[in-house]
Amino acid sequence: MSSIKQIPVVEAKRTNPLARVFDDLVRFCRSRSLFILHYCTGCGAIELPPAMTSRFDMERLGIQPMVSPRQADILLITGYVSIKTLKRVILTYEQMGSPKYVIGICSCTVNGGMYWQSYATAKKLDEYMPVDLYIAGCMPRPEAVIEGLQQLMDRIHAGEANSWEDYYRNYDYYLGNQQKLFGEDWQTPTDVISEAKHYDLLSNGTLGDHTRLLEQHQKPLEALEMRLGHEQKEPAK
Amino acid sequence: MMLTLLDELLLFSGATLLVALFIGRGLAAGWMVTILYGGQLLALLKMAVLGYGGGTIASSLSFEIMGQELSWRFDGLSWFFALITIGSALLSSWFSCGAWERSYIRQGGNIWLFHTAMALNVFTMLILLASGDLLSLFIGWELVSWAGFLLMVLAGGVATSAAMRYITYAMAGGMAIFGGLALIYTASGSLQLEAVTTAVEQMSGAKLWLLVILFGGGFGVKMGLMPFHLWQAPAYAETPGPGSAFLGAISSRMGLFAILLVLVKLFGIVNIESLKLPFTPIDARDLLAWIAVFTIILPTFTAMKQNDARHLLAWHGIGQGGYMLLGVVVADAMGGAGGLLHVFNHATYQAALFMAVTAVIYRTGTSDLNKLGGLVVRMPLSFVVLLIGIIGLAGLPPMNGFVSKWLVYRSLLNQGMPLLFLAAVIGTLGTILSVYKLIHNIFLGQLRVEHEHVSEAPWSMMIPMLILSAIIFVTGLLPGIPLEWVASALQTVGLPVPDHTLGGIESASGSLDMIWVIGVLFAGFGVGALVFYSAGRSKRVHQLDNYAGGHFLSADVRYQYSDNFYAGLMHLIGGWYRGSFLWLERSIRSLVEFLSLGMQGLYRRANAEFYLLTTALFVIAWVVI
């Protein structure tokens, strides 16, 4: 199953010039202003404060640390990802607003790193969510982190960094891996399928047998719509 | 005798009372009573000339007992108050007919007694408002307080004890007024208003002080002013739904009407101001102002601590009463107008809020703020009504509460009273805080599992609520209309009248034009919406799809933050006001208990003859010396 290639899909350029200029501006702003949510799963997190503070100052690149996934664009996963933490990482990833990017710092996210032999850590992060960029190194130095971030900024500016669409397009593949790891009744409170419909990113890879499994035991997740139901019901005692 | 318009009105409300009394059994009784209230409103509007600076309409009903002659007549002030009374009665009884009535009967309530009590309340209030001289004022006053007692005692259980407490306070107030009445009668020989004004001129300082205290205290009890405010919150909260809406809206404003009539019109603010406390710079007017200001602050912050929606609103009723008195007591052009307009505004949004809370109780069965939450998705219209109500109660621009509070602030500013201004603002901020707690704990936050299938309140309850919120918004947008009536009321009481336009108040030192302010506000909202909705389409997510530090939220866990809502604030000021007045009331009660124990012991003495002999000896000795 892991044969799906990560073909960098370049965003189609829109026809009329005004829209194109607007798209350029938007891509430029997206690249120049990134909010990162660094999820300190492991030892790599200690590299981030020096990157943000006076010596390597990320703010000059327009990168600010943010607390809640809703506000963040980049999910920085720093260090080994144990199975228990992976559940929370997936939940946080799904709660982020797209276009969202995942950067795996430290070699533990790349191929399990020092803990390659451990039964408890995930070896291949991009099985469970699309990862844009890996920054190898058993705790890469801040220069490496910033170098990686700049590479990501160029990609965004060029418009190639939309691996987040891949999560919706091949949701079944990702869900399968997740269910393989966490068991059949694995479910996050975010309704990814309806979100896929909302952004019309529905493709053949989205719905499959894994999603059917999800449907069976999923607790209802549609949003509470404002109802003006006036039917004369027995008022609650 | 020729039936004057006032007689028509009184006959009409008498008829409503009789209709409620005799044919109150059937379900249609509710609707019939509502239609009759509508008739009363029409009769009142026919007297509309009063509202626009007209003279007074005397009633043909007047008779003479034991040398006192009683007469009834209506003037601008009573017309203004009558309008509010009948308006809130009409909407409250409309709210009570239909669905609420059925549920009230199902819960064992006596709907016939409810309609009769409401009709009785309106009838007695009209008599009080129409009183021509002090004696008819006192008769009306007693009738109103007893009718209020009847309405409060309906719900039984806790309501009875609250009503009992009310009646002891009301009787004490009544007796104080009765004493004051007697003092005036001896001083001026007759109880007619004109005679009293002449008598007041040459009355000595001490006597006038006594009168001010007696009348101020007596009327203050009904208005729930500071030292006597303990009874009002539980009494109004425990009355059945629409009853509390009616009581909350108007019943404690009768005290203000009486204060206006007696202290302002008869005694006149000028000689009230001349009354100096012996060796302090404070005069009677300042004393009243400070009582009003304390009535604003303390109840508002007690309201913040309440965990029951109805109690919270009732405590606010007391707080807002303080504004009205403050406006009237400052007695310059804007202050008087602000105070009276606040009576009208408060009536509208207090009734709307009580009705919204009753609708919530009707649907969910409880008004405990810690057991509700997230109802906005299931009861959107009640949410809108409550929202408009709380914006009015907090006095924020789009709604009418803002205009009257603005007037009161401007009057304090013009008169240069910084401490009063500060206290009034503290009151407003306190209201904003506790009012947000109300709407947050009921309508916002996590929707509980058991409230998922709750539906909106039925239309018979919803229409009066929507009408009230429409009134709140319209009088907020065009404050000129109510200001017209307020101006005529001010003329009859003898306070200066501010020049008002349709949109607000024109004055040299800074004017207010609500049409422009609200226009700009909604333009701003329009621009904000434009910017907001130009970006991508927003996706609604489920209530549990929330950031909780990576924790998986589940429906059965109640994670709504509602109890001890302002923990930080309460840490600091929680200890400052732990019911010092409750302690005062309890000490008086235990004193009476102790005395009566002593007296009863007196009668158990066995050797009664011993008494006889001692008194005889004592008397003879006293006579001989």
Place this chain on the structure above:
Amino acid sequence: MSATELLIELTLMPLVAFVVGMMMVLMMRRIAAKLQRRVGPPFFQPLYDIVKLHSKRTQVSHGLIHDIGIVMAMGGYIAAETLLPVPGMNGIAEKGGIITLLYLMMIPSLGLALGVGQCANPNGSIGIARALTAMLAYDIPLVIVVFGVAYAAGTTNLIDIIATQQAGGFETWGVTQMPLLAIAGLIAMHASLGKQPFEIYIAPAEIATGPMVEMGGKYLGGLFVMQCFQLYTTAVLYVSLFLGGGTTWFDFLLKSFLVLAIPMSIAYLFPRYRTEDLLRLMWKWPVMLGLIGIAFVI
């Protein structure tokens, strides 16, 4: 003042406010960076942030009231701008005085409170409870200051207040007439901005940025815009009350930026106050200073 001229003014004032507000946000972040010996963000960074936020594909909303909350937040300040006289443009300042302006400045925070309430997030509710308590804390000294100024100038109309201050040049500025009130006003203004020492309700470490916890995309963008307006309104209000408003655009902007620089530089040196300490501080010093100030004025 013909209708069309007024219309232009009503549209222009918020735009000016937004632009100047963005400059102020930039200045704030630059000061913070300089204090921490960092390079600091590029010139157009606030613009980039706002455009990026508005251009995000997912806009997560928890219901209609959540959206209306943000609209009220932005709309409230846009309306407040029109009441703030700016050199050359008076808007509708004479239709509503300072008290109306104070109330209009309260509407955005209450609209935001409603919006956050619907997100049903405990962090958000705690944040809002703290924000309203903070509002109670800093509004009292603010009101004392406003009372002092209005009473001294005898009117609540902002245009007249500015006129009286500009009449006699530097001596008749508010700051020289009522120095104590000016200081109290500064402290109150600093607290109302909700920056570092008084940011108990943003508190990223404890309650995950409090009210803004569920705000992503255009919602967060709306709040950034509101922040620009907030800085601009507070600064200009202080300038028009105490520093005699701006005769020309240049010295108006200079004064506003200077006034804002003071709290900003203080901000990034202090850790956060707890709610009770915030209340105690706000009710102790500025209130005392204000009352003494008023005693002189009356």
Place this chain on the structure above:
Amino acid sequence: MSKQITHWLDDLLAEIEGIVVRRKSSRRVRVDVPADALPALLELLQGRAGYIHLSAISCVDWIKEDEFELVYHVWSYESHSLVSAHIRIAREPGVYLSVYDLYQPAAFFERDIHEMYGIHFEGSPNMEKFILTEWDGPPPMRKEFDSEAYINEHLSWQEYNPEWLQELVAEGGGVIIPPEEQRFSQKKK
């Protein structure tokens, strides 16, 4: 002064028969005791020698002798010295009695060992999982558990050999041990 204490301690320990005392240094003593004598030893140490702090219980899996070795590290604050008591229990039933009544912290050490090695301690207050809550496999620390086989079956390896790595390997530089030999499990038995 510490000299007399060490001698005093050695005579004390001699009281238990079948005890082998090896003094590592003036402040560390290794004691080997038969399994059933351990509680008596610990009581002796705690009661008369002031060793009141049980810092850890560690377990070693001797798969060849088919035994588990449990080591109880006990410290004394007065003499600042450590006694580590080693006992051997049979691997098959893997059951031993708990010392929770002597040392309360033992509850967690025993719970951890139970989770990792599957040894059941009678009398321990709580034996549920608290680290590997989502783990349903065999106790992972036992020698017979092959972690790599588990990974091969549940997880997947990162096939990451970009062109620059292939060119490096082609030139013969870089990694000396070819990748397939790196993994122990693949080492030919």
Place this chain on the structure above:
Amino acid sequence: MSTNLVLTIALPLLGAFLLPVLMRSSVAIALWSGPAILVYGCWTVAELWLSGFAQPLSIAIGGFAPPLGINLYVDSLALLFAFAVQLLGLVFWPFTLDQESARRQSLMLLLVAASTGLALSGDLFNLYVFYELAAVATFGLASASGSGAAYVATLRYLILSGIGSVLTLFGIALIYSQTGTLNLAHLAQLAPAQLNNSLGLTAFLAILIGIGVKAELFPVNTWVPEIYATASTRLSAFLAGLLSKLALLIILRLLLLIFHQPEAAQVILILGILGVISGELAAWRAKEMKRMLAFSSIGQLGMIFIAMALPDGKGMLAVLALALHHLIIKSGLFMLAEDWGGALERLRGSAKASPLGAVLFVLFSLSLVGMPPLPGFWAKFVLITELAAQVEPLYLLGLTVFLLATVVEASYLFRIAATLYSNPAPDTLSEEIPKSKGLSLATASLFGAGMIAVALLIAPVGDGLQAIAAQAQDVDLYITTVSPAVSGGSQ
């Protein structure tokens, strides 16, 4: 026509003694003879009143001229009280048919005769005789119920009224030694000369305390709660309603005609205030219906005393209004108390059992407290305006005590109303809840109707009372009617 007035006293006396004899011969006639006498009495008084009674008249009994013989002085006030006695006697007639009834009915007749005598007689000693007769009749009736507590209560009452009558006798002897005459009219002429000194005052105070026993004056009314609680409710209604008022009437006559010293008024005022305080507060604690009513009547009479204390007869109208109002209300409440006797807690939920009774109770307490349209309010209003006119601090104290008493009264009366209307305790069976029914409910509703009638036509009743008060006040009219000749001589 004036002679048969004497019959109203003579006939009941005759009946009282003949009844036991008649009882033996035929029970039917005996049962109906009592009420017949009373009806005749009412008719005569009413007929005299209706025949345009303008001038007061004095009837010399046995033709002897006043200074020597005894005369009955009949003015509108006396007539009013006489009529009230006959009517209430009829209403409270003990219709029980057991063998005890003969004794009870004869005692009742005796009581009625004595009361009418008290109302009408114009001679001091004659008053004393009727006072003693009434006291004896009350002892008999009070102990009629036969329970142990009743005997104890009557014994205490016996001792108290015994000492009281001794004191009254001492007072009368003093007056006789001073003036040599006991005829009220004659005394009125001599009073300014002889009785104005301290000796006269002691005489008055002795009589005041003596008769005060019956009029429930403060220190001497300790017997009241026991008697009312243990005696039959009809008797306590008669006692509380009427007999105490008659004793009051005597003191009033003395105060108006003979004693004008200010100290007398002050003593009455102080005792009145103390009576009000003790009565109301004790009632607040009372746990049992009849005891509560007893204390409340002490309080009310205290108020009437305060009214009497007003100088130069200004309080007359207030006294009359309060007395009549108290008469109607207290009798009505006692009638209700007949079925709702026991502890107040027992009454929970009895409003559902007997709605009419509960409504009546609320009506009576509203009037007692002074709810405007009801007569209670007008009585209080008159008293309040008179009291406020005085300037001495003591009267103002009286005013404040009076107002506070009303508040206390309202709270305990409505506490009972609240228990009436509260839903019964879960475990009580429906028939256990006391219901007021039958005869007592009928009489109570009779009083209720009377009260509402007075409330509706308040104006004419007010003016009538004013006329009676004016007539009772002018002393020389009294003297001229009693002895036209004597007044001419020694003016």
